[in-house]
Amino acid sequence: MKYKKLFLAIVLFIFLGISYYFGATSKYELSEEFSDFPVPINAKLVQKNEYNSIYEWSKSSDVNGIPFSYSLIIRTNGWKRVVREGTLSIYEKSGVQINLSSQRDEIIIGNKK
Template sequence: MKYKKIILAVVLFILLGISYYIVANSKYELSEKYRDFPVPISAQLTKENENNSVYEWSMSSDENGIPISYRLIIWVNGWEKVVREGTLTIYEKDEVQIHLSSDRDEIIIGR
């Protein structure tokens, strides 16, 4: 009886994790410009040049950075956090670096 409860708890935990990932993954798309780096679907592109793109995104914060769901999707897509200084985080994958800066209601993605 005790083992059934433990197995049930583990199965529920796994199902909740999978559900969270599916919901989080549906909120991001991979950017061709930035070598398949995830970009929030709800973010609105406000400025763009050759090296970076500025997005208006209400989930971003200068104090708290980006949401954990965004960090999870970045990690799942193979990007590794290399450096974090203030609001700037540098991610790397296959020797390509992407700079992600989070500010109040805005993110900047660049090379």
């Protein structure tokens, strides 16, 4: 009986984890402009230049940074955070570096030059 409850708890935990991951995956798309770096689907592009793009996104914060689901999607797409200084994080994948800065209600994504 004890093992049955433990087994059910493990199965439930795995199911919830998989559901969370696929729910989070559907909220982000890979940007060709930034070497397939994930960008939130509901983020509104406000400004763009040759170096970066600024998106209005209500889930971003200068104090708390980006949501855990966004961090998870970035990591599962092969990006590794190499530097974090204040609101700026630099991610790297296959020799390509991307800057991600989280401000209050906006994120800035740019190529590391």
